Amino acid sequence: MMATDQVMALEVRDLWTGYDGGPVLEGVTFSIERGCLAGLVGPNGSGKSTLLRTVLGLQRPWRGEVLVFGARPQRRRLGYMPQTEEVDWAFPITVYEVALMGRYGLLGPLRRPGRRDRQVAWQALERVGMADRARRRLQELSGGEQRRTLLARALAQEAELLLLDEPFAGLDAPVQHDLLHLFQELAAEGKTLLVATHDLTCVATHFDHAVFLNRRVVAFGPLQEVLREDVLRQTYQRHLLLVREEGRLYADHP
Amino acid sequence: MPTILEPLWEPWTLEFMQRALLAASLAAAVAAVVGCYVVLRGMAFLGDAIPHATFSGVAAAFLLGGNLYLGGAVAALATAFLIGLLGRRGALKHDTAVGIVFVAAFALGVLLASRRRTYTVDLFSFVFGNVLAVGWSDIWLMAAVGAAVLVLLLLFWKELLIVSYDPNMASALGVPVEPVQMGLLAMVALTAVIALKAVGIVLVVALLVTPAATGQLLARSLGGMMAVAVAAGLASALLGLYLAYYADVSPSAAIVLVASALFALAFLWARLRVRAPSRQPLGRGPLP
Numbered sequence: 311m312m313a314t315d316q317v318m319a320l321e322v323r324d325l326w327t328g329y330d331g332g333p334v335l336e337g338v339t340f341s342i343e344r345g346c347l348a349g350l351v352g353p354n355g356s357g358k359s360t361l362l363r364t365v366l367g368l369q370r371p372w373r374g375e376v377l378v379f380g381a382r383p384q385r386r387r388l389g390y391m392p393q394t395e396e397v398d399w400a401f402p403i404t405v406y407e408v409a410l411m412g413r414y415g416l417l418g419p420l421r422r423p424g425r426r427d428r429q430v431a432w433q434a435l436e437r438v439g440m441a442d443r444a445r446r447r448l449q450e451l452s453g454g455e456q457r458r459t460l461l462a463r464a465l466a467q468e469a470e471l472l473l474l475d476e477p478f479a480g481l482d483a484p485v486q487h488d489l490l491h492l493f494q495e496l497a498a499e500g501k502t503l504l505v506a507t508h509d510l511t512c513v514a515t516h517f518d519h520a521v522f523l524n525r526r527v528v529a530f531g532p533l534q535e536v537l538r539e540d541v542l543r544q545t546y547q548r549h550l551l552l553v554r555e556e557g558r559l560y561a562d563h564p
Numbered sequence: 565m566p567t568i569l570e571p572l573w574e575p576w577t578l579e580f581m582q583r584a585l586l587a588a589s590l591a592a593a594v595a596a597v598v599g600c601y602v603v604l605r606g607m608a609f610l611g612d613a614i615p616h617a618t619f620s621g622v623a624a625a626f627l628l629g630g631n632l633y634l635g636g637a638v639a640a641l642a643t644a645f646l647i648g649l650l651g652r653r654g655a656l657k658h659d660t661a662v663g664i665v666f667v668a669a670f671a672l673g674v675l676l677a678s679r680r681r682t683y684t685v686d687l688f689s690f691v692f693g694n695v696l697a698v699g700w701s702d703i704w705l706m707a708a709v710g711a712a713v714l715v716l717l718l719l720f721w722k723e724l725l726i727v728s729y730d731p732n733m734a735s736a737l738g739v740p741v742e743p744v745q746m747g748l749l750a751m752v753a754l755t756a757v758i759a760l761k762a763v764g765i766v767l768v769v770a771l772l773v774t775p776a777a778t779g780q781l782l783a784r785s786l787g788g789m790m791a792v793a794v795a796a797g798l799a800s801a802l803l804g805l806y807l808a809y810y811a812d813v814s815p816s817a818a819i820v821l822v823a824s825a826l827f828a829l830a831f832l833w834a835r836l837r838v839r840a841p842s843r844q845p846l847g848r849g850p851l852p
C-alpha cells in the first residue's frame with residue numbers, strides 16, 4: 311500500500327474533552343487508514359463512548375482537532391450506531407422507517423424523503439440482510455436483527471466512516487460472528503469502521519487495526535504491531551496474558 | 565317518524581348538544597394526535613402540568629376582563645418555555661422542573677381567583693370543563709388553533725419523529741433537537757388550551773394520554789397509532805355525550821371515563837393476543 315497518497319479516514323489530534331467531573335479524554339491522538347476494521351479497546355470508563363460522541367459532534371471538544379478524510383467532519387456523513395440501551399426499542403416504528411432515518415440529515419427541513427432516499431434505505435436493508443423483515447416492528451426483533459437495523463441506518467447515510475458503539479454487547483456467539491463477518495465485508499468494500507468494544511479477544515482475532523484507549527491513547531496501528539503485553543498492561547492497568555492457540559490469539563488474566 | 569333509532573338522534577336535535585359534540589370532537593382529535601408524542605416520550609406528567617398552568621392565565625384574564633383563552637395560551641406557552649429552559653442540559657431533572665413550575669403557576673391562578681369572592685361559574689367552567697356551554701366563537705377558535713397544530717405536526721413530521729425516537733442520532737444528523745423539543749412543548753400547550761373548555765383543566769391530561777396509549781397498544785406504526793388514538797378520542801366524545809345526556813352526569817367526566825374504558829378493552833385485547841398462539845411467529849421469515 312502506498313503511504314504517500316493515503317488520506318486518513320479518521321485523524322484525531324490532541325483531543326481533550328470531559329464533563330463537569332473533569333476530563334475524560336486527555337490529549338487523544340491517533341489515526342485510522344481507509345478501509346480498516348479498527349477496534350477501539352479499553353476498560354469501562356476509558357472514554358470509548360465519549361470519543362465516538364466527540365467525533366460525531368455530540369460532545370464538545372475542549373481542545374484538539376478531528377479530521378475525517380482530511381477535512382472537518384460533515385456530521386451527517388458519519389455513520390453512527392449507538393449502544394443498544396440508548397435506543398427506545400418500544401417505539402412504534404418499522405425496520406424500514408429506521409433505515410430511512412439515515413437520510414433525514416441529508417434532507418433539509420420540510421423536505422420529505424424522495425424516491426432516491428427510499429431506494430438507498432432499501433439497499434441498505436438488503437446489504438445487512440434485513441430487507442425481508444423491513445415491515446417488522448422494532449420491538450419484534452432479536453438482538454442481532456436490532457444491530458443490523460441500526461447498521462442499515464448508518465449505511466443509508468452513505469457514510470464512508472462508521473462509528474459503532476459496543477455492537478456485540480449481549481449477542482450470543484453465532485450472531486456475533488455473523489455481524490463481525492458483515493463488518494469485514496464492509497471494510498473490504500472500502501468502508502472504514504471504528505468499533506468500540508471491550509471484547510479484546512474478538513478484536514485480537516478478527517480486526518485489522520486497534521486503538522488502545524485509557525483516557526489517552528496507549529497505542530494504535532496494525533494489530534500485529536500493537537497487540538503486546540505492555541500495551542495491554544498500560545491500557546487495563548493490570549497484567550494480562552496473551553495466549554496464542556492454533557493461530558488465534560487470546561487475552562486473559564494470568 | 566318515531567323509530568327505534570329515535571334515542572340515537574334525539575340529543576343532536578338540540579343546538580347546544582351539536583356544539584358540545586363539535587367542541588369535544590375537536591379537542592379529542594387534536595389531543596389524541598399530540599398525545600402520541602406525549603406518550604412516546606414519557607411526558608404524561610407534563611401533559612398534566614401544562615393544563616394546570618393555564619389556570620393562572622385564565623384567572624388573570626378574568627380579573628382584567630381579557631380573553632380567557634388568550635390568557636390561558638400565554639400562561640401555557642410561558643410555562644412550557646420555562647420548563648424547557650430549566651430542564652435544559654440536565655441543569656435540573658425534567659420532571660423536577662415540571663413539578664416546580666406548574667405548581668407555582670397553578671397557585672398563582674388560585675391566588676388571583678381568590679381576589680374575587682363572587683366566583684364565578686365562568687372561571688370554574690375552565691377547571692372542570694363545561695362543554696355544554698361552548699359557543700360558536702369557542703368552536704371557531706378551537707378549530708383554527710387545532711388546524712394550526714396539525715399542520716405544524718405534518719410539516720415537521722420527520723424532525724418530530726427522529727427527535728422523539730432517538731435524540732442523540734437526530735443531533736448527530738444535524739437536526740436542531742432543542743427547537744424541535746420546544747416546539748413540541750408549545751404544541752402541548754396549545755392543545756391544552758383547546759381542550760380546556762371541553763373537559764377542563766383537571767381532565768385534559770386524559771384526552772392527551774389515554775387515547776394515545778390505546779393507539780400504542782393496537783397499532784404498528786406512529787401513523788397507525790395516531791389513527792387509532794383519534795378514533796378512540798372521537799368515540800369517547802360521542803359516547804361520553806350520550807352518557808351525559810341520558811344519565812344526566814357531567815359530560816367531561818363521562819368523556820374521560822369512556823376513553824378509560826376503551827383503553828381497558830384495548831389492554832385486554834392486547835393481552836389476549838399475546839397469550840394466543842400468533843399466526844405469524846416471529847423470526848420465521850425466509851433467510852436472506
